[in-house]
Amino acid sequence: MTAYGEGEFAATLDAQWSVGSRLHGGYLLAVLGRAAGESVAGGGHPHVTAVSGTFVEPPEPGPAAARVETLRVGRTVAQVRAALVQEGRLRVEAHITLGLLDEADPWWSAHEPVRLPPEQDCFLMPVDPPGATLSVPLMGVIEERLDPEHLAFAAGAPSGRGVMASWQRLADGSDWDPLSLLVALDPVPPVSFDLGLSGWVPTIQLSAYLRRLPAPGPVRVRLAATDIAGERMDEVAHVWDDKGRLVAQATQLAAVRLPDRR
Amino acid sequence: MTAYGEGEFAATLDAQWSVGSRLHGGYLLAVLGRAAGESVAGGGHPHVTAVSGTFVEPPEPGPAAARVETLRVGRTVAQVRAALVQEGRLRVEAHITLGLLDEADPWWSAHEPVRLPPEQDCFLMPVDPPGATLSVPLMGVIEERLDPEHLAFAAGAPSGRGVMASWQRLADGSDWDPLSLLVALDPVPPVSFDLGLSGWVPTIQLSAYLRRLPAPGPVRVRLAATDIAGERMDEVAHVWDDKGRLVAQATQLAAVRLPDRR
Numbered sequence: 001m002t003a004y005g006e007g008e009f010a011a012t013l014d015a016q017w018s019v020g021s022r023l024h025g026g027y028l029l030a031v032l033g034r035a036a037g038e039s040v041a042g043g044g045h046p047h048v049t050a051v052s053g054t055f056v057e058p059p060e061p062g063p064a065a066a067r068v069e070t071l072r073v074g075r076t077v078a079q080v081r082a083a084l085v086q087e088g089r090l091r092v093e094a095h096i097t098l099g100l101l102d103e104a105d106p107w108w109s110a111h112e113p114v115r116l117p118p119e120q121d122c123f124l125m126p127v128d129p130p131g132a133t134l135s136v137p138l139m140g141v142i143e144e145r146l147d148p149e150h151l152a153f154a155a156g157a158p159s160g161r162g163v164m165a166s167w168q169r170l171a172d173g174s175d176w177d178p179l180s181l182l183v184a185l186d187p188v189p190p191v192s193f194d195l196g197l198s199g200w201v202p203t204i205q206l207s208a209y210l211r212r213l214p215a216p217g218p219v220r221v222r223l224a225a226t227d228i229a230g231e232r233m234d235e236v237a238h239v240w241d242d243k244g245r246l247v248a249q250a251t252q253l254a255a256v257r258l259p260d261r262r
Numbered sequence: 263m264t265a266y267g268e269g270e271f272a273a274t275l276d277a278q279w280s281v282g283s284r285l286h287g288g289y290l291l292a293v294l295g296r297a298a299g300e301s302v303a304g305g306g307h308p309h310v311t312a313v314s315g316t317f318v319e320p321p322e323p324g325p326a327a328a329r330v331e332t333l334r335v336g337r338t339v340a341q342v343r344a345a346l347v348q349e350g351r352l353r354v355e356a357h358i359t360l361g362l363l364d365e366a367d368p369w370w371s372a373h374e375p376v377r378l379p380p381e382q383d384c385f386l387m388p389v390d391p392p393g394a395t396l397s398v399p400l401m402g403v404i405e406e407r408l409d410p411e412h413l414a415f416a417a418g419a420p421s422g423r424g425v426m427a428s429w430q431r432l433a434d435g436s437d438w439d440p441l442s443l444l445v446a447l448d449p450v451p452p453v454s455f456d457l458g459l460s461g462w463v464p465t466i467q468l469s470a471y472l473r474r475l476p477a478p479g480p481v482r483v484r485l486a487a488t489d490i491a492g493e494r495m496d497e498v499a500h501v502w503d504d505k506g507r508l509v510a511q512a513t514q515l516a517a518v519r520l521p522d523r524r
Contacts, residue, residue: 049494050467050515052314054341054357056334071352072318076493077466077517079316081355090333093343095316095355097466097515099494106491107520108457110424162372195370204339204359205312207469209496209515211489226500227473227508229368231338232311232361234471234511238488246489249496251513253312253359253471255339258369 007068009035011084015061016141019188020134022058025203025252026186027138028092029053030179032082035066036096037179045078045098047178052207053094059086076100101178103213105245113240114222116147119167123151125188136188143169144187153193162191162225169218176219176241178210178248184221185237185250191225192233192256199257201233206252217242231255269330271297273346277323278403281450282396284320287465287514288448289400290354291315292441294344297328298358299441307340307360309440314469315356321348338362363440365475367507375502376484378409381429385413387450398450405431406449415455424453424487431480438481438503440472440510446483447499447512453487454495454518461519463495468514479504493517 017027033048064086071079077099084092116122122145128135145167152159168184170176176184185208190201220240225233233256239248279289295310326348333341339361346354378384384407390397407429414421430446432438438446447470452463482502487495495518501510 052316052357052467052469054314054333054343054359056341071316071355079318079466081316093333093357095314095357095467097316100492102492104491106489108424108490109488110486111488162370204341205314205357205469205471207314207467207513209467209494209513211494211496212491224372226371226373226511227368228370229366229474230362230364232471232473234473249488249513251469251471251511 007039009038009066011064011066013059013061013064016137018137023061024138024183024186025055025206026183028059028084029094029206029208030182032066032084032092032094033096033179033182035068036080036082036098039068039080040070040073040078040098043073043078044100047099047101048096048210049099049101050097050209051094051182053092054205055092055203057089057091059084059091101210101213103215109246111238111246113220113244114165116165116167116220119145119218122146122167123148138188141171142183143171150194158194158196160195162195164189164191164194164223166221167218168221175216176214181210181214181239181248182208184219184239185248186252187221187223187237190254191223191235197256201254201256204253204255206250208248208250210248211246214241214247215243219247228256231258269301271300271328273297273326273328275321275323275326278399280399285323286400286445286448287315287317287468288445290321290346291356291468291470292444294328294346294354294356295358295441295444297330298342298344298360301330301342302332302335302340302360305335305340306362309361309363310358310472311361311363312359312471313356313444315354316467317354317465319351319353321346321353363472363475365477371508373500373508375482375506376427378427378429378482381407381480384408384429385410400450403433404445405433412456420456420458422457424457426451426453426456426485428483429480430483437478438476443472443476443501443510444470446481446501447510448514449483449485449499452516453485453497459518463516463518466515466517468512470510470512472510473508476503476509477505481509490518493520
């Protein structure tokens with residue numbers, strides 16, 4: 001990513017971070033988050049702490065521009081607006097809050113990490129799922145192991161509970177950081193698969209909070225839906241690090257195509 | 263609210279919608295949501311379905327401008343950016359998604375409404391709480407009855423569970439709608455009171471989804487925190503209508519002042 005003007009950065013969108021032919025939403029927010037961080041560098045706000053993105057039009061792999069406008073830089077919080085533009089058209093726009101994260105335990109927490117079988121007993125998601133109509137290049141850069149209990153959809157018998165849980169690592173062996181966690185927060189497959197809905201569920205809006213710096217090692221991710229109606233589904237994601245601490249959380253609203261009422 | 267130019271609306275911020283001397287965040291998002299709705303009127307997107315606001319600087323009661331820029335108008339979804347500006351300075355900026363809500367039951371739901379004692383057995387929140395250092399004008403326009411179980415903070419013995427639940431009505435007797443529900447989603451007092459933290463918790467970022475049109479009558483609201491660390495707290499809100507259906511949900515990140523570690 002190269003700065004070529006005040007608040008404007010050149011980015012190359014990498015097709016590896018795709019699901020089918022669509023670039024992954026969390027990856028696009030990470031690109032904007034990186035530009036935001038460079039834009040307010042030096043101010044004591046090294047980490048993205050909150051991102052709220054609105055997805056306007058899917059971009060294509062290849063060159064794009066990230067335009068960052070600073071809204072406010074305070075003592076502990078910096079706020080920017082960041083736009084991902086390609087071929088002169090707005091593709092994703094986000095409000096990004098920056099601050100300082102650390103590895104400290106929570107002062108208070110109501111959350112226990114999701115229970116999962118040991119990592120090696122979970123199902124490694126393939127780039128080319130057998131029988132699937134599309135390939136998932138993202139699974140070449142994210143090593144995701146799905147709880148076998150949530151794999152029933154693949155055998156045509158979805159559980160109907162509306163939950164997906166998995167272990168995730170970065171395939172190149174690097175550790176998670178606040179930007180890559182934005183990818184972990186929007187996992188594949190969507191919860192709708194566990195409800196018998198197999199179609200594409202494009203994100204309309206996604207808000208993510210980064211809560212602390214993750215410990216080295218894999219993260220555990222739990223994705224759950226609350227309510228589906230009117231071709232809209234929410235998905236709530238939580239990510240815990242290898243020490244069992246909540247490191248990130250997100251809520252998204254996605255469009256979903258519904259069959260006739262059950 | 264008067265349109266005085268392409269995408270620009272004059273608003274008067276009403277001090278009634280305040281907590282202490284600060285205008286309520288959900289009210290400010292409702293002002294922007296109303297401007298957004300007028301801005302894309304006529305396109306079959308009558309309702310706000312998602313709002314994600316970033317709070318830059320608290321506005322004062324009195325005149326302000328709402329500036330709306332349309333990002334995309336599609337068949338079922340319209341997306342805009344809306345800025346609340348006062349004295350030439352940006353106070354709140356939001357991405358707002360508009361669409362069509364109805365009263366239909368969910369196709370699928372994992373959510374049961376919060377259990378509350380009958381409305382008349384809950385504690386009516388006063389404008390001037392005895393012993394409190396600030397008055398809450400908002401309680402003159404919202405009739406909020408708090409579950410007595412969550413009132414222990416007022417006696418100096420907070421439960422430590424990090425939950426607040428209440429019945430809410432609009433005090434003028436009108437029914438809830440998608441815009442007023444934005445106020446219900448950010449209730450007073452904050453969850454931090456239930457954890458022994460009595461200070462002000464300014465919202466940094468709030469994302470709300472409106473899920474369906476509410477039935478007439480009161481709504482039930484549940485607010486819960488997940489994790490508090492590094493002077494940041496998340497609060498997750500759910501609102502159910504009188505028929506027990508989820509009508510709105512929100513997640514916010516707020517700044518919180520922490521005492522020394524317990």
